[in-house]
Amino acid sequence: LHALSHEKDMCGLRVLVTAGPTREALDPVRYLTNHSTGRMGYAVARAAAARGASVTLVTGPTELPRPAYMEVVEVTSAREMFQAVTALSASMDLIIKAAAVADYRPRSVAADKIKKSAEARDLSLPLERTDDILGWLGEHRRPGQLLCGFSMETRDLLENSRKKLAKKHLDLIAANNLREEGAGFGTATNLLTLITAERETPLPLLSKDEAAHRLLDELLALRSTRT
Numbered sequence: 608l609h610a611l612s613h614e615k616d617m618c619g620l621r622v623l624v625t626a627g628p629t630r631e632a633l634d635p636v637r638y639l640t641n642h643s644t645g646r647m648g649y650a651v652a653r654a655a656a657a658r659g660a661s662v663t664l665v666t667g668p669t670e671l672p673r674p675a676y677m678e679v680v681e682v683t684s685a686r687e688m689f690q691a692v693t694a695l696s697a698s699m700d701l702i703i704k705a706a707a708v709a710d711y712r713p714r715s716v717a718a719d720k721i722k723k724s725a726e727a728r729d730l731s732l733p734l735e736r737t738d739d740i741l742g743w744l745g746e747h748r749r750p751g752q753l754l755c756g757f758s759m760e761t762r763d764l765l766e767n768s769r770k771k772l773a774k775k776h777l778d779l780i781a782a783n784n785l786r787e788e789g790a791g792f793g794t795a796t797n798l799l800t801l802i803t804a805e806r807e808t809p810l811p812l813l814s815k816d817e818a819a820h821r822l823l824d825e826l827l828a829l830r831s832t833r834t
């Protein structure tokens with residue numbers, strides 16, 4: 608319904624959305640990544656633009672068409688996403704981090720393709736932590752700026768999501784149920800619970816576009832209570 612009516616209730620708001628997976632190179636031909644398709648983040652970016660916001664989308668590699676009516680910044684790795692987001696964050700009113708950022712990357716990137724060895728049956732890869740982008744944003748927040756994260760869990764979804772809300776100093780976290788039919792990576796629908804310090808709102812199974820609008824509704828409601 609929203610998508611058709613396009614109520615322009617986000618005019619004048621500068622919104623940064625991140626979407627998609629990151630790729631962490633191992634050697635010139637291989638990388639570590641995850642199943643994120645970017646669809647939820649793109650839906651949020653499109654919904655905010657349709658409602659009149661000035662949107663910047665920082666996106667990892669996806670198969671999705673480049674969305675119109677917004678600035679698009681393409682990145683590949685968690686490090687590049689960190690640099691792009693932290694360079695833009697100071698001017699943003701609302702930051703929504705739907706990207707599935709790698710938590711670890713290979714400690715070193717081999718200059719040449721890693722060859723298999725005839726003797727070794729096993730191979731271990733030393734990994735190192737990436738920067739937590741949302742954690743950084745929570746610590747460098749501009750007054751009045753709202754921060755929204757997504758949470759992916761296969762167990763104890765709500766409990767773990769509440770912990771992330773507090774630990775990263777977020778205003779809202781959208782808890783994404785990966786264990787339900789029709790929800791999570793690569794699906795057209797999502798089953799989200801919107802968690803703030805004040806309340807928890809379980810959404811029904813919705814299209815990612817509709818879920819995006821409900822998420823923005825909740826953020827605008829929060830904004831009006833905070834300002």
Ligand code: CTP
Pocket residue numbers: 685704705706707708709710737738739740741742755756757758759760771
């Ligand atoms: N996130 C981020 N930078 C990272 C890792 C995660 O900004 N290096 C953000 C994601 O974009 C998401 C939120 O943090 O909005 C939660 O991501 P999630 O993977 O669910 O939680 P983590 O804090 O990474 O904890 P864990 O993976 O151990 O559950």
Ligand code: CA
Pocket residue numbers: 708709710
């Ligand atoms: Ca993670």
